[in-house]
Structure formats: structure tokens, C-alpha cells
Amino acid sequence: MSKIHDYDGPILEIDKLSISFFTRLREIPAVMDFSVKVAPGEAVGLVGESGCGKSTVALGVMRDLGKNGRIVGGSIKFKGRDMEKMDADELRGIRGNEIAMIYQEPMASLNPAMKIGAQLMEVPMIHEGVSETEAYNRALEVVTDVKLPDPKRMLSSYPHQLSGGQQQRIVIAMALMSKPSLLILDEPTTALDVTVEAAVVELVKDLGKKYGTSMLFISHNLGLVLETCDRICVMYSGEAVERGDIETVFNNMQHPYTQALFRSIPLPGADKNSRPLVAIPGNFPLPHERPKGCNFGPRCDYYEEGQCDEGFIPMHPADSAGDHETRCLKFKEIDWNAPLEIGEQKTKGEIGKVVLKMDNLKKYYEVAANALFGGAETRVVKANETLSFEAHESETLAIVGESGCGKSTFAKVLMGLETATDGEILLDGENIEGTAIEHRDTKTVADIQMVFQNPFDTLNPSMTVGRQIVRALEIFGVGDSDEARRERMLHLLDLVKLPRAFADRMPRQLSGGQKQRVGIARAFAGDARIVVADEPVSALDVSVQAAVTDLLMEIQREHKTTLLFISHDLSIVRYLSDRVMVMYLGHVVELGTTDDIFSPPYHPYTEALLSAVPIADTKIEKQHIVLEGDIPSAMNPPSGCPFQTRCRWKDNVPDGLCDKEVPQVKDLGNGHEIKCHLDDKTLKTMEPVIKLAQEAAE
């Protein structure tokens, strides 16, 4: 199948596109009046919260809307040709050939039963009918291009033999196999760790330049879009609300939703007490319950009755060039530079006595090859190595690290789902490290509770919200009668700011943020004193994140709770934590107050982590550090320092000490501990990773 050649205009032109899904009950409009143009070699970002229709646009371009989705208006032109008029054969020729798509889950986009090489070679063999040898050579070339080590071995391995990051690189390689003119990336890095994400993003940018491919980059992460794209299109509830050059939109936004979005994400400078995040009030409207007029109207600060709710609002050009457009009637009246009204300033909770103390905690797992007949050697996974820290009353201790660093194991041991191999956990001076949860008394169990990551998984789908909280009360022995418990449950709903009517709802009737609030209410059912929050907001939308974070902080202030906040998102960690603990491969590599962690001297891993986090602020200048390779397996950790395989400072340590010995914990004063061989002098030379642009200029 040949390509459509000789075309200079925009690669993709979407004009007033409307897509609807048809269900048993009604038509659900998913995308309305959506227009975007992608010029050759340009990267356009599509940003919005889940359910805003950004993925539907991508599927619409691929014409892969499923049985009940249909394009009900507008047109999609690819290289000037109307895709509506193409038949199935033509579309097949374009998909995977001219337009390639990269999905969120790399494992789900690769066929687990086929070798990588065969999957890659398939693309040119089907679309261009090239010979097997040529296809193989091309596959080899592309795999080299995506910077995978040992390309030949890669081609002959199965997807499950690769790590998540490597798999995503293969998916990118597959998309590039046919040298497409347009690449659609649907949240390509959401399932990856931050440092891996940074490397993949870097790769995508480079390849875009090298191959001259246009890109449609779909993401919910404003920082990521800032790093990758030339132009941006912000979507809300099925509509594009603002569109324009990336710098213009970020610095000179002209739509209240964009503004609210930026105010609800923790940028450097936000602080939980003095300048808290501003959550967008209300909820995302369901597609069939959209308000009349402006979709954002009911949640907008500038809403004006009689104007904003008067029917369809078209896009208005916001500058003379007409390149920057906004779907707001009042954008000229709004003073965009008005300073943010700072709500009530919260006083910081007094940090009290030590509640929880970990001392040299170790957790090893034995993995036996064959349990039935004993035999074979048993291998040891060292999930946690010498974990020591203290947590105080009403303190937020953030535990930062990527997947596989042992933070979940640590949580399990603390909760009593596993018992420690060695070391001590002291709760109010009492050892609990060896007591499994079934042997702990109710008080201890109720004291340490957990808030889970995935809101869609945290509640039992077949039990009412109220019943689940009441169950926790029953177990913790709160209340004497059913009535008393019900009363207490309603109080808990008040505490997490949910209407009392929710008690009788089923979890599926709640939004993600609401479910997470119920999860928090359940954790506080027995007046928990230590709450382990395992990435409690990472699966939530940006606008909801702020609200849930604030709720946690407020409850903490009231109840003097110790919050162990597990996260990989350093922006939110910087915003809300008092102290930070950075973990890598089961080791604590750095521990200190938030300010100490976020300013030099850093542990080399912390430095890379900071650099990897995308920040949605054009004024920020970041040092660019990309880590090579993947996190080693805990089953087979590197000798010496766990981080030595990826460390860029390794050469500064004499005698190859990093390969030989695990570094000792070094105290840099003020409780700032660091596990590194680097001497003090080298550490002092480190420069801050994140700088405000003005600072840098001064």
C-alpha cells in the first residue's frame, strides 16, 4: 500500500467534529464542535480531564468508534482527503501506515504470544509488501532508534520478557515502522514511572524531529504537554475550550477553565498552609446532564446568568492573529492578571511527639522454585533493607519512590499483612513488627489505617457506601447499637464533605473523587492516628486532586493524624509534606525536611527524580537529567550501592567504591540523611534542578 504523496497543507484537519455514542436509553454526545489542525512536523497537545472526550477524538480520527459510536457532524480531513468518504479498504491502508497510534498500556498493545520482531516486521510486510529480510532490517534499525540495548536480542524476545518502559519503546518503534505522517499518542506514559516517563518523552521528542512526524499528544498532564508540544488544545466536557500556541496559552490564558486548572495543580511556590491549591468547585457534568450554554458555567467563578447559559457558544479569536481561540463569552471582561484571592490562611498543625518509629526494618521474601519437592535453591527478594525513621503526631511524611522500591511492602508490614524479617516497628513504644493483623488488638488495627490508590477499586461495588463504613465501625467496636453506628457513619460522611444521602448509594453511582472520600471516611472510622495514604490522588483528575488533598490536610489538622503519604509525584509531595523519605530498591537513599530534599545537596537519585517531574510552568527552568536503563530487579540487585547502575555521579567516587559497598548513612545536619559515597565537597557543588527563570537570569 503506497502513501499519499505530494501534499503540503496540514496533515490533519478536524473541523467542527461531533461524535456521539448511542446507548439503550439515549444519545450521549462525547465530542461536540471540535476543531484542530495539525501542521507537518508539529506536535499538538490535547489536554483535559478524564471523560472530556480527548480519547474519543483520537478514536474518531482512526475511525474506530465501536458499534455504538458515530460521527454525527463535522469532518476529519487527512492530508486534504475527507476520511468520511473513505471505504474500509482505504482506511485499513491508512491505519498503522499513515496514522499510527500509541496507547496507554504497553502490555495491552503488544501480542503476548508473538515475538517482538515478528510483530514489528508485520507492519511493513502488510502495508508495503516488503520482503522478510528487509522488514527485519528495518525493525532492527527502528529498535536501535528507540535506544533499546541489544536490538537483536530484543527482536527475538517476547513482550513479557521486557520491562514496562522497554515495552512502551517497542510500541513506539512499531508505530514508527511505517514512517507515518501522523502519530497519535494517547497518554503514552501514564502507566510508566517518572524517570522512565522522562526518558520516553525525550525519545518521542527526538524521534519526532528525526522523522518529521506530526504528533497529536493526548494527556491529562499539563507539564508533560508543555515539554513536548508546540500547540495545545484544552478540552472540557466534550468541547475544546481554548486553543493556541503553547507559550501563549500557558502565560496568557483566556478561558476560566484553563485558569482554574492551573490553580489546582501544585506548582512550585504553592504551599498547603500559606497558598493552598484552589480546587474547582462542583463536579464534572455527566455527558447527558450538561448545562445549557457554557459547559463550565456552573463551576465558573465568572459565571453570569442570562449570558453564559443562553445556548451555544462558539470559539472566539482571542488575539488579532486568530491563532489563539477561546470558548468564553466574557474573556474580554475578565481581568486575567488579577492576583489569586487567597482564602483563609491555615495555621500549620503543631508537630507533636513521636508516634511511630521504625528501626532497621527488613523484609525479605523467599521465592522457592519448587515448593512441593523442596529441592532447588530458594532466592531471596530483599524488598526492604534497613528502613529507619520516625514519624511524629500531625506530621506528613512523604515516601517517594518508583514502582519496585519497596514502599508497598513497607506499608504491608506496617499494617500487619506481613511480618517483618528483622528490625523493629514501635507504635507508641510497643513492638508490633512481628504481630500479624489477626493477632493485633482492635485498637492497634483501628489506629493504623490505609487509603488506597485506585478509587474504582477501593470500595466493594456491591455494598452501599453507608454499609461499608458501618462495617468498619462494627469491626472497630465503635457504637453500641445499629442506630449509634449509623449516626457515627453520617458524621463521617460530613467529615469528608459528602452529602448524607450518599449513605444509601452504591459505589458505581459515585465519581472517582467521591469514592476516594468514602475511602478516607472509612479509614478514619476508628479514629486512626496513623494513615498510610498509598498514592491517594494519583488516579484522580487534576481538579479533584486538589480537593481530596485539601480534605486530607484538613482532617490531619483536626485529628492530629500522622500521614504517611506514599507517592511518586514530587509536585504534590513538595506541596503537602513536612518531611520526605526517598526510597530506591528497598533502601532509604535520602531522608529530610521537604526544603532539604528539594534543594541541593541531593542524593543523585533524588536529583534525577526531581528533573524527571514535568512542571506546567513556562517560567521554570529545569536541569535535564535522563536516567539510563530501568530499575534493576529486587530479585537480583546490583552489588554495592543500589543506584550505581544508573548514577551519573558514579565517576566522582574514587576506587569504584560504588560497585563494592553499600554506602553508610551520612547525616548532613538538621536530620537530613543521605545514603551516598559522594564526599561533602562534591555534594556542595550540586546545582538546584529547578529554578525560576528570573532567578536564573539574575
Added chain:
Amino acid sequence: MEPLTWFGAYATGFGSLLAIAITIAVICGLCAMLLSLTSSSTSGSFSLFNGIAVVVLMIVGFSYVYATVTGGAGGGLDSGSLGKILALLLGLALFAAMLGYFMNTFFDDPAATMGYVFVLALKVIGLLVAAWLVWTLLFAGAGFRDYVAGLDPDTMPDAETLAAEKRIAVMQGRGIIASIFMRFMPVWTSLALLFTVSMFYKRKLGLYGKLYDNIIGMIGFGLVMFWVFTAFYSGFFEMIATHGALDQASGMKNKLPGTPLRGAEAHEYPFYLLGGDNLARDVFSRMVMGSGIVILIAPLATLFAFMVGITLGLPAGYFSGPALNSVKSYGAIATAAVFAVIVVYTLATSGFMNALIFATVLGIMFALLFKTTLDTALSFLANLILAFPVILLFYLLVTPEIVKTGLPQYMAVVLFAFPMIFVGVLLHSRLRTQPAKNKLWLSVWLIPMFLLYMSTINTAGSKIDFWPLDFFDIPGGILVVFVSVVFVNSPTVFRIVRGLALDINSRDYVAAAQTRGEGPWYIMLWEILPNARGPLIVDFCLRIGYTTILLGTLGFFGLGLPPESPDWGSTINDGRKLLMIYPHPALPPAFALLSLVLGLNLLADGLREESLKD
């Protein structure tokens, strides 16, 4: 007395009309099928599968009609006409193929056009049947009224004779099909009532209500409920069936459908609607009575199999992770002791070889239990049962020698205990924090269940006969059938439940329950099981179907149930022997079995489809 015709005395020409309509439907169906095979267009709503299904149905329907038209009253299928029908169908198929290619030159999308005509023909057939039914039922008595009007008032017979004559005349006016339709009147009424009420409240009825959005599911549910109501009315009110299941009438041996009963008394039904079998019993009544056995045993046995499967499958899935090494101490010693006793007992009673087999199996079980996980051990056991040929197992279980040892009863003791265990654990795990409530609920549920259990397993004069409060005895044959069906089905259920539990085990709400210190059984029964219900409900429906077939198989082989039992399997087997000469005794129970299983499968399909939608 004249025999009944299929369509009644007043529907002259209806048979031919129906035959024409069906012929058109068959031709168009075949055309559409062939065309959709040859053309790449997918716009026609007619798929290959639909085509095949329609053709098969048409062959069945058509052969009956053809036989009626050519053979006249009471026509059945003989081998000669079967050949003719096949030849005709072959001719039709060829004709359709030719027509199909010919059509290609005339229509843009002949497959769609043919599909359209086919659907139209189906509608016409439906209308024809409805019109005929109304017509026949309205005018069935017309001839008799004329006859009475034409009678000389002097020779007018007395009212009693007149009434008897009227009854027969009306029936002859209706014919076989309409008479059967009338016999099923209570079922129709109940079905209509059920569907109307459910349709009206379907938005409030959850998954069951959603079924009414799905035409396939509705048809399936209709078929199933048809037999449920039939079993209900015939079992409890002695309605529907025209004669007793064991009544024999002289001169009715192997008589064709619609044959009048010789010398029928006034209270007797004067015809054998679907003929007589080789012992001169009424085929129609036996088919109706047979539904009772199936409808009672199949769902109940499936329910018990689910209880066993769930109670074992949940812990297998839940405890799949770490090995049960902690049970090493007392549990292992106790188990070893029990196993040893079994082996020694076997050695003493049934010889060295048997003891060796037992020792091997139990040894492996012990190793699995205490060296690996509960999961491995239970799965091993389930696979052991699944690996055994089912029919052979049945033959073993019903052999008189085995029954005499009391084995089926001992199995019943174990298998029937599972519902009690299930309910007990279910309640206790939830209410353990409130002791007073716990005691109340447990006693309310468990005491009646225990009494029921003891009555079930305790049978006077058998191996287990010690319990004084025996309310009822279950006939030995039924107990054996029940036990074997449960025994064979539960390993499959076990595997499904185990798989689901493994999957749901990794959800956060399970972790949340663990971190608040819930016991394992609470998590299994209240956190995992309710969320596995979707696939389990679907499998339950399918499994009732399998059980129905299994019961049929058992009856067919004459296993378990008494030989005179009217259950479908036995009657099919009885009819099979003379199938080539008299097909009519075997076909009705076969179609009954087919329609019930088809209904259950369609119902399961509908449920699955609807449960997947939002």
C-alpha cells in the same frame, strides 16, 4: 369417531397456505445465506449463522407441514416421506443458489433484499398461525351448532349425551395443535401475566429487568418459564396433562397423534393428543409429567453443586498465595490419622489393590495439602474427579452392589452438608461482632436447615437410620441421581469460583478489608463472592441446562430413575426402539428437552450480554 387432524376441521387450505409461506421463507433464507457467503458486503443484517439456524428450523417445521399436507389427518413422518422431504429441500437449495446468482444482476444488495423478504415471510407465517388459531378457536363449535339445529327435536338425545358429543365435536373442530394450545391455557395466562408485570416494572428490577431489553434473553426466559409453569400446574394441580402418566388404554398401543380413545368415559379426555406409546400410554401426558422431574431436580442439583463449588472454591482462590505450612502441627497429624484409618479400613474390607490406590491418592493429597497450598490440593482433587469418565461414574454409583454399601448415602451426607456450612459461615462471619444478633440469626437459619438435612440423609431401613425426627424419605433412585449430578458438577463450579476469587483477590477493597482486620471468611463471602455474581449467575443458567441433559442421559441409560418414570430421558429411550416405524412417541420428549435446554442457553446468553452493558 374420527381422529383429530393437526389443524382442525375448519382450516381447509390453511396447511397449503402455511406450506407456501414456509417455502418462500426457506428459499429466501437460503438465498440470503448463500449471497452473504459470496458477497463481501456486510450491510445485510443476515449472517451465515442466522442462515444456518433458520434453515435447520425450517427443515424441521417444513417436514411436519409437508407430512400434514401430503399425509392428511394424523400424519406423522415415515421413512418414505422423509426421503421425499430431503430431496425437495435439496432441490430448493439448488434453486435458491441459482436464484441467488440471478438476483445479483437485479438488485444492489440482493442479500439484504432476500433477508428482507425472508423476514417478511416469517411475519406472514406468524400472522397466518395467529389468524388460524383465532379462527379455529372461535368456530370450533360451529359445526356442532349446525348439527344440533338440524336435529329432529323428537329424537333429540338427552343433555348429557349432547354435552359429550359437543365436547368431541369442538375438539375435532380445533384439531391437535389448537387442543394442545388449549390444554396449556394456565401456562399461557401465567406467562402473559409475568411478562406484562415484568415489562411494566423492568427499570426497577435490576439485571432481571434488563433481560426484557434483550429479545434473545426474553425468548430464552419464556421457554424456561413455559416449562416451569407446566411442571408447576401439572405437578401441583394435575392440570394440563390429559391422562395419568401410567394409564394404559386398550387399543392405543403405538397409535398416531389425534387417535380417539376407544370407549372413553365421560370424565376421560377422549383423545390421545400426541398418540400412544408402545405400552399404550399417552405421549402428551407423559411429556408434561416428565417436566416436573427435570424442573425439580435440575435447578436444585445445580444449586447444591454451586454450594459445594463455592464453599471450596473461595478458600482455594483466596489462600492460593502462601503455603499452608502453619497447619503443620495438629491439622497435619489429624489429617494423617484420618487418612491412615481410611487406608486400613480399605485394606481390611476390600483388599490390597484398593488399599494401595487409596493410599496413593491420599498420600498425594496429604503432600499437596501440607507441603504446598490448599489451592493445589483442592484443584488436584477437582481434576481427579473431572478426569474420570462421567457415565462410568454414574454406572458405578447406581450399581446395586455399590448402593448396598451405602456409598451414595455417605456422599449425600457430605454433599448436603455444604449448604449448611455455607449459610452458617456466611452469617457468622458477618455478625460475629454482635453476639446476640449472631445467635438469633444462626438459630433461625441453621435449626430448620439441620432438620431438613437430617430428614434427607436419614432413610428408614438403609445404612443411615438413627435420627428420630425423619419427616420424609427421598426415593433411593432420585437420591442417587441427585448425588451423582452434584458430585460431577461441583468440580467445574469449583474451578470457576476459584478463578474468580483469584482475580478479585487483588482488588483494593479486599486489601481494605484485610487492613481493618476482617476474617478470611468474611472477605471471601461478603467482599469477593458478591462481586463474582455476574459470571456465576450466567454459569448457573448454563449449568441447569447441562444438568438437564445429564438427567436425560441418565434416564436414557435407565440409570437411577425407575423404568416407568415419565422423565424425558427415559421416554426418549423407550421411543427410540421403534423410531423408524413410530417416531411420534420419541419426538415430543426430545423436543421438550431441546426447548428447555435451548431456553436456558438463550437465557444465559441474554443475561451475559445484559450484565456486560452498563
